Amino acid sequence: MSVTLIRPVSQLFDLCGHGKPQFCKLDDHNHCNHEDDNILCGTIGLKGCLNHNDKAFVKAYKSNCMKLSCKVCLDRVCKAKAMKATKRIEVFKMPDERFNKVRHVMISPPPELNFDRDYKTIKEFAIKSLKKVHAGTSRSMGGVLIVHPFRTDHCGLYKRIGLHFHFIGYVNVDKAKVSKLYAKKEIPIIKDLGERFSTFKTIRYALNHCGVAREDAVKKYKTLTWLGCLSYNKKIECRVCKIKIDDCVCNYRDNECPECQMPLRKLNYYGKMSLSRIKDKGEWIKDEKLIQHLFQNYPSDSC
Numbered sequence: 001m002s003v004t005l006i007r008p009v010s011q012l013f014d015l016c017g018h019g020k021p022q023f024c025k026l027d028d029h030n031h032c033n034h035e036d037d038n039i040l041c042g043t044i045g046l047k048g049c050l051n052h053n054d055k056a057f058v059k060a061y062k063s064n065c066m067k068l069s070c071k072v073c074l075d076r077v078c079k080a081k082a083m084k085a086t087k088r089i090e091v092f093k094m095p096d097e098r099f100n101k102v103r104h105v106m107i108s109p110p111p112e113l114n115f116d117r118d119y120k121t122i123k124e125f126a127i128k129s130l131k132k133v134h135a136g137t138s139r140s141m142g143g144v145l146i147v148h149p150f151r152t153d154h155c156g157l158y159k160r161i162g163l164h165f166h167f168i169g170y171v172n173v174d175k176a177k178v179s180k181l182y183a184k185k186e187i188p189i190i191k192d193l194g195e196r197f198s199t200f201k202t203i204r205y206a207l208n209h210c211g212v213a214r215e216d217a218v219k220k221y222k223t224l225t226w227l228g229c230l231s232y233n234k235k236i237e238c239r240v241c242k243i244k245i246d247d248c249v250c251n252y253r254d255n256e257c258p259e260c261q262m263p264l265r266k267l268n269y270y271g272k273m274s275l276s277r278i279k280d281k282g283e284w285i286k287d288e289k290l291i292q293h294l295f296q297n298y299p300s301d302s303c
Contacts, residue, residue: 008114009122010149010161012221013211016078019069041065041072046267046278048294049257056291057257058267059282068223069212082204085144085224089169089199092142092229092236099140099172104193104202105130108164119163119221123147126165127227129187135174142228143169144203147221149211158209166206168199169230258282268295 021041040063048058064073066080094100107126117125127145134141144167151162173192181187196202213220226232255264270293285291 008161008163009117009119010114010163010211012119012214012217013147013149014069014214015150015158016068016207016210016212016223017071017074019067019071019212019215021070021072022063022065022067039072041070046269046294047255047264048267048282049260049262049264050267050291050294050296051257051260051262055284055286056294057259057264057282058278058285058294059264060278060280067212068207068210069215074208078204078207081207081224082200085168085203086200088226088230088236089143092170094140094170094229099136099170102143102169102196102199102202103171103173104196105167105171105173106164106189106191106193107167108162108189108191110188111162114161114163122163123165123225126188129181129190130167130171132181132187133173133177133190135172135177139229141169141171142230142234143167143171143226144230145225145227146203146206147211147223147225148206148209150209168196168202168206169228265296269293270295 021039043063045061045063046058047061048056050056062076064076064080066073066077068074068077068081070077089102107130109122109126113122113125123145131138131141146166146168148164148166149161150158151160151164152158153160173190175192178187178190178192182189207223210223212223230236256262257264
């Protein structure tokens, strides 16, 4: 007698922060600028502007692979993605002021769907259910849907199978309609967690324990899904620079020299003095001995 084990949909994902960090690309001589087992993620580097005669603008930074699976970069990646998502949500101007409030909604499909439905079907069921209970038109709903494959167990660890979704964005949940449709078993559990006073903190919290596609998965699914009036096929412009929000350059002023506005370049330092005092906000250096040992790092195959 043969026994067939059914793999739950949650097993298509890993918990964020449980992957391996990114390693350096070695040059032709197997050389790398870092010493910690050639790990690139989290290493401190320098970037700055050397276009001035008697001074140099230098700032410190940490290498970031921008992957939610990386255990080293997770906190910085969550912050970066939350900032980007927050800007996309808040820059959108809802036509109706009644719906111009960012809310947090949790959608929990029945546990048995983990075993007899594929992930795409479950996600579509969650999105359609949210649209059913929205008290408004399709133009007044939009935001980001974040997948969470696990729930906390009795020890507070995210190991218990329980696929659910967090929606952060514009939506007006009709609680009476939720009760009515749930009693008919037409929708899953939908819980409106209310208006958010900080969109950034809410998205960052949701990303801190989200699911990421397993590296050995045949088909990989995205962690974040934009839908409704904020989906990627909608043209959303920045209110400041008036260009598409994905191509907006308003947030890149931190990567420019404050005096000449030229882009900051990666720098290599070959001196013996300690540069630990260099701040991530950047500072002007006038020490000639220190400036003489700073060299601009041009793009190459090595790190």
